[in-house]
Amino acid sequence: MMAFWTEPDFDEHELVQLVHDSASGLTAIIAIHSTHLGPGAGGTRFWHYDKPEGAMRDALRLSRGMSYKNAMAGLPMGGGKAVVLLGPGAEKTPELLAAFGDAVNALGGRYVTAEDVGATEADMVAISKRTPHVCGLPADDGSIGGDPGPFTAMGIYHGIRAAVAHKLGKDSVRGVHVAVQGCGSVGGGVARLLARDGATLTLSDIDAKRAKALATELGSQVVASDRVMGVTCDVFSPNALGAVLDEEGIARLDCQIVAGGANNQLARPEHGAQLAERGILYAPDYVINAGGIINVGLEYLCRQHGSPCDINEVRRRIAQIPERLEAIWRESEATGQSSDVVADAMARRLIGRG
Template sequence: MPAFWNEPDWDEHERVEVVHDRTSGLTAIIALHSTHLGPGAGGTRFWHYADPAGAMRDALRLSRGMSYKNAMAGLPMGGGKAVVLLDKDGKKTKAMLHAFGDAVEAMGGRYVTAEDVGATVADMVAIAERTSHVCGLPVGEGDAGGDPGPFTAMGIYHGIKAAVAHKLEKDSMEGVRVAIQGCGSVGGGVAKLLAKDGAVLTLSDINDDRARALAAELGAEAVAADQVMGVECDVFSPNALGAILDDAGIAGLDCAIVAGGANNQLARPEHGAQLHERGILYAPDYVINAGGIINVSLEYLCRQQGEPCDIDEVRKRIAQIPGRLKAIWNESDACGRPSNEVADAMAQTLIGRGA
């Protein structure tokens, strides 16, 4: 029996492949959680893992999250994810990208890849030289596709406003205190959108210089990466890596709302109950951060059908994210269950795995 069957995040995944190409040095994991609604769609994470078991856990958790994300976003796509294990210096070569493209192609269209942490549009272009089952490629002005980061940020921005309206009963972000963890494409995009609305921002990033530079640009405050989760604020917005909401992380929060784009923010499902018990409103990550996959999935689907897909359709679908969040929170308020459990139940029904 494969070792990953004993992983707590194994969830009857349809397919898990470990890919090793000796010539290029590629080692990768491709996990398909569900193809009930369509091909498993989800980005590829390029990362150095001190323990390969961590890569397997990421692949399993992230692919399941993509099943839920795509289902809740109303996309005809299943859930899949890939991780490419890099060495300590993060070396990534075109030969590795080509070998990974070959591995995706060998899946026969059951897995569609895109950008994730550590991946760029240029990486997708290289992968696309070996397979057509890739999205997040360069597109013309006004077309869906390209870098998913700004679209993910757009959805999170809308979701934060919805959370503030639901929890704080405010219809404006003016003066609302938001602590943002991560100032990359997603977190930085969220910060810029909120700054325009007059939110009071506290920023942090593993790269202190990046956080300070963005804070200076937006008139915000910057704090060290290890301090941001304890900042007194109305909204804590995690937009870096996941599993930060564990016992210690939740105990240190001083906020009313958690709403951000990081995948798998809850270290374990039971941590959603801890947030709920503390009266902290939680925006399930795979619902609020769906903007990027909406963008690249529409790009892929339109290209497969030989049809154009303009950006207005992407924006229209991203604008539906707040409504989905409100439905989850209203059900949570009515039944007393944590919002993550409510969202999971909804998603499981959509992919044919409901009770």
């Protein structure tokens, strides 16, 4: 493993820990960016990386993103993230999940985990048998917690409506063309909410069958995953893996708005300015996609404090996402700084690093 402090994405992280347990086969990185506002909260990604540098990069970038996301969402939580490195074709075993739960527990509450890419509610249940510092546990109807995906989708839906109003001057998404990249829990949820309101959709996913099934359900078009960024549309909504907005990707865009749930959409910091130069309104990812952490974060805080969990409070906080986006866009227009730079500055002030 490389010297993480020389990585360009290292940002005075409070803790970067490599965890290895030979008995279970666990190799993981736990990164805590900030605990200024509270315990570092962020999900665990189970993924196969061709090179360990990719895992370290994800852990550093995603944990910093969680610091910013939780701060901008008004949660008393800091930012953390974990990455479990899986071998090609490797499966999560009970032993591996138990070992990871022990690693989280050893941090004494400095890090709180939840679902991320490759993780399920069942995984969180298994991890919760080894540590109380976990959220996203199964929830009964009408209570908070569980799969954060639908709540993330809800926030993105609100954010797209706000972007359409701000950029296009429309108070509805009816007839607005949205190209949705990724049709999983988040992207699929966004597509269904937009379709309900009469948006025109073009869908894409690396799993072509999944995209086609959702398109059939919603009466939408489908394009191949390598073509979706070039679709002529009003809104491009990235809801798969990050770093899609690089020089090549931005050059291909034929839209007025980028608003979606993928984490770390900008491959590098300068790419936010490139979007702005093209006149494309960008909704900073960690602001628009905060619905999931609002849900599971409040689940964890309520459980820790022994207080009742109110689903209406979750919905109320998610409905505030457009107000935060509007504040960012107004300052961006007033200062000439790109929206990602404005959002980062706001978040850093909130975590005491401004």
